Amino acid sequence: MTNMLQNRWWSWGFRSAILLYFILLIVFPIIGIYGQSLTNGWAALVDNLTEPIAWKSVLLTAKLALFATIINILIGTMAGWVLIRYRFPGRSLLNSMVDLPFALPTAVVGLMMLLLLGPRSEVGHWADSLGFTILFHEPAIVVAMVFVTFPFVIRAVQPLLEEMDASEEEAAYTLGASRAKTFFRVILPAMVPGIMSGAMLAFSRALAEFGAVVLVAGNIPGRTLVASVYIYGQIESDNPAGAAAVSVLLLTFSFLVLWLVSYVQSRRTGR
Amino acid sequence: MKALWITLTFIVFALLLGIPVVRIAGGAWDDGWSGFAAGLSRPEAVHALMMTGLIVVIVTAVNALFGVMLALYLVRAKWLGTQLKRIMNSIVDLPFAVSPVIGGLMIVLLLGPDTALGSLLNKAGVPIVYALPGMVIATLFVTFPLIVREVMPVLQEIGDQQEEAAHLLGAYAWTTFWRVTWPSIRWSVVYGVVLTVARTLGEFGAVLVVSGNIINKTQTATTLVYEDVENFNLTAANAVALVLAACSIGLLLFMEWAKSRKAS
Numbered sequence: 001m002t003n004m005l006q007n008r009w010w011s012w013g014f015r016s017a018i019l020l021y022f023i024l025l026i027v028f029p030i031i032g033i034y035g036q037s038l039t040n041g042w043a044a045l046v047d048n049l050t051e052p053i054a055w056k057s058v059l060l061t062a063k064l065a066l067f068a069t070i071i072n073i074l075i076g077t078m079a080g081w082v083l084i085r086y087r088f089p090g091r092s093l094l095n096s097m098v099d100l101p102f103a104l105p106t107a108v109v110g111l112m113m114l115l116l117l118g119p120r121s122e123v124g125h126w127a128d129s130l131g132f133t134i135l136f137h138e139p140a141i142v143v144a145m146v147f148v149t150f151p152f153v154i155r156a157v158q159p160l161l162e163e164m165d166a167s168e169e170e171a172a173y174t175l176g177a178s179r180a181k182t183f184f185r186v187i188l189p190a191m192v193p194g195i196m197s198g199a200m201l202a203f204s205r206a207l208a209e210f211g212a213v214v215l216v217a218g219n220i221p222g223r224t225l226v227a228s229v230y231i232y233g234q235i236e237s238d239n240p241a242g243a244a245a246v247s248v249l250l251l252t253f254s255f256l257v258l259w260l261v262s263y264v265q266s267r268r269t270g271r
Numbered sequence: 272m273k274a275l276w277i278t279l280t281f282i283v284f285a286l287l288l289g290i291p292v293v294r295i296a297g298g299a300w301d302d303g304w305s306g307f308a309a310g311l312s313r314p315e316a317v318h319a320l321m322m323t324g325l326i327v328v329i330v331t332a333v334n335a336l337f338g339v340m341l342a343l344y345l346v347r348a349k350w351l352g353t354q355l356k357r358i359m360n361s362i363v364d365l366p367f368a369v370s371p372v373i374g375g376l377m378i379v380l381l382l383g384p385d386t387a388l389g390s391l392l393n394k395a396g397v398p399i400v401y402a403l404p405g406m407v408i409a410t411l412f413v414t415f416p417l418i419v420r421e422v423m424p425v426l427q428e429i430g431d432q433q434e435e436a437a438h439l440l441g442a443y444a445w446t447t448f449w450r451v452t453w454p455s456i457r458w459s460v461v462y463g464v465v466l467t468v469a470r471t472l473g474e475f476g477a478v479l480v481v482s483g484n485i486i487n488k489t490q491t492a493t494t495l496v497y498e499d500v501e502n503f504n505l506t507a508a509n510a511v512a513l514v515l516a517a518c519s520i521g522l523l524l525f526m527e528w529a530k531s532r533k534a535s
Binding site for chain 1: 272273276277279280281283284287288289290291292294295298337340341344348350359361362363364365366367368369370371372373374375376377378379380381408411412415444469472473474475476479480492493494496497500505508509512515516519520522523524526527
């Protein structure tokens with residue numbers, strides 16, 4: 001009897017500890033930041049968001065993240081396709097390299113981009129002679145975002161290609177469709193859900209990226225200041241309300257994207 | 272056609288992934304071995320690397336314990352309603368959607384020196400923000416989903432028949448876990464732990480906000496790289512960055528190995 005009672009106490013203790021930890025660590029901070037942005041009412045929130053530097057930084061981030069996502073859709077779909085469909089020497093090496101951007105610290109990525117695109121490097125020289133600078137300007141931010149979000153589309157497309165039924169493709173060929181037509185009418189539609197969910201994850205990651213971007217962006221308000229760096233600047237200059245307002249905007253957006261991805265995935269697996 | 276696509280893929284990988292890594296490996300040696308050694312043997316570099324190591328150990332241990340427990344509860348527990356489980360399940364992913372800077376801001380807003388809770392803890396002699404506890408909490412928040420997400424699918428896949436059989440045969444819950452459940456989830460826990468270590472090692476935004484980046488006190492390896500770059504001390508930054516990059520590439524290789532073990 002005492003043994004059983006002990007057992008029950010133990011399991012009750014464990015349960016509440018885990019639940020408490022979960023609520024304190026994850027739920028509480030998120031509620032806290034929404035609360036903070038509304039402490040001075042709606043008007044203050046709107047005030048903080050209509051600050052030109054604030055909304056320009058959010059808009060700039062969205063624009064650049066969109067560019068990075070489009071580039072990633074193109075090269076990610078290609079790389080995912082090549083890595084699954086073709087057999088060639090070096091394939092498994094490339095396949096393990098895909099995860100590299102996830103493993104590398106973002107500050108290290110920023111330093112890499114700085115060294116690679118800076119005025120002292122070959123790329124910087126080459127761009128200089130063509131009459132434009134990459135570093136501290138928009139292209140550098142896009143390159144950093146592409147690097148950081150590189151694995152998303154590839155990793156989302158690969159399982160779809162792997163489980164795709166070869167017979168559909170063969171049927172298309174048998175019916176006389178050309179390679180290009182088969183690709184665009186049969187294979188690509190099957191890949192689209194993966195491309196879309198990978199692209200959405202990449203987009204929300206690019207929106208949130210800080211480490212890789214802060215070192216290569218010029219951080220000039222209104223021109224090369226992205227949202228996460230703006231938030232950091234507001235925290236440093238002791239304006240938590242301004243930081244919280246932009247954070248809430250970004251967070252709400254990211255949550256929507258996350259929810260959309262899981263909705264699409266649950267519909268796909270549900271079928 | 273096929274050759275063209277393969278060549279293009281090789282070019283993309285070389286340009287985007289290969290050259291940057293080679294560049295950072297080369298950059299640390301710009302001033303020869305002495306430049307690299309000098310960059311690493313600075314007291315602040317040694318302290319920053321120690322700090323990062325300490326955070327990695329604490330965060331990995333806490334996350335491994337709570338992550339596995341939560342995964343078990345979310346998959347197996349009958350005392351949680353289905354609806355509640357579904358809500359908790361989607362909340363687990365939220366830290367992935369939160370920008371690290373925002374994650375740090377959350378901690379500052381809740382536990383910063385200006386808040387009621389923060390000043391109370393400060394008076395009790397446990398400073399949270401601009402000190403180690405805050406940095407640990409911020410990193411815990413950011414890395415929370417990794418282990419849970421690795422372990423949950425495996426638990427779902429293996430089902431609970433074997434566990435029930437063990438239970439019916441009179442095994443204690445603890446024995447059942449160690450002898451029945453653990454062997455099948457072992458590799459996914461290892462995989463999740465490796466991901467957590469890699470992410471903790473590289474955590475930058477959240478830690479930068481919470482730590483205040485105080486040299487020789489709360490500076491970690493990544494925030495030191497940031498400060499060195501801001502001070503145009505590129506060779507020194509490169510030396511620390513190379514150590515970090517080497518660690519994460521090593522972890523990546525280990526992950527590949529663990530994956531192949533998991534598959535076999």
